[in-house]
Amino acid sequence: MSAADQLQGFLERTPYVRFLGFKAELDGDALVGVLPFSEHLVGNTFIPALHGGVIGAFLEMTALAQLFIVQPPGPRPKTIDVTIEYLKPGRAQTSYARAEVRKIGRRVANVHVDAWQDDPKQPFAALRGHFLLSTADR
């Protein structure tokens, strides 16, 4: 089974992925995370805007999915830390995200993710994070 098939299989059987409605679109090793808008993702009904936690979860999921593709096989990477930057509100429409693996060491990967809605050059949120690749306990 290819890494892409393994990833799709994992996403399909993970309840929280379905809860969010997250999808991963793959073109070779290039992955785009997709989060269709849904009412239950709203954190601010006045704007309305996506919940900050939902945006963070979406970015982190995109980073983990990208690592899954770049670094098969083996145990799933674990998040060590993330910094999420909120540039503008996430509007009530589909969001996209792309991860850039900045470095893969023996145990730790550094990943940056940008999320956008209309224009990839105008991200509404970004993440930078470290992810543990090895099975060893922290």
Add this chain to the structure above:
Amino acid sequence: MSAGDPPPKEPPPEMYRQLAERMAGGTPQSQALGIQFISVTQGRGSMAVPWREDLVGDPDTQVIAGGVVTSLLDHTCGLAISSAAASSSGMFGTATLDLRIDYMRPARPRMGVTCEAHCYKLTRTIGFVRAEAWDEDRADPIATAQAAFALTGPRPA
């Protein structure tokens, strides 16, 4: 009420009660996650998400998803800042500027998560917050967070 019962606690000020309602049940995402309000005092807030099957992030272990913890941390930080801001100048909306989360360990299988956040500094426009999330024992956190929020002005009542 018998003589042995503790005296009833003073009800929180009306503003805190409104805040609690608004934060726990007041947004579609917090409703969808089943976020439960625990407490709020000036500059401090606490909320929890009980474990639920559809919130599992790893089907092999039944551990609650990291994304749920992220939402809970963000939401509880918002409660802490709103409570810090509310007491001095009416009700404010908040917008997260950045949120840094350190993950100490995964939650235990089939366990919910509790979070407490503390707004330790508030300026006219920005609130600075720290938060911790744990499953069983507060002294053994699963994640800690540090965040900065912008105050977005009074909300319509």
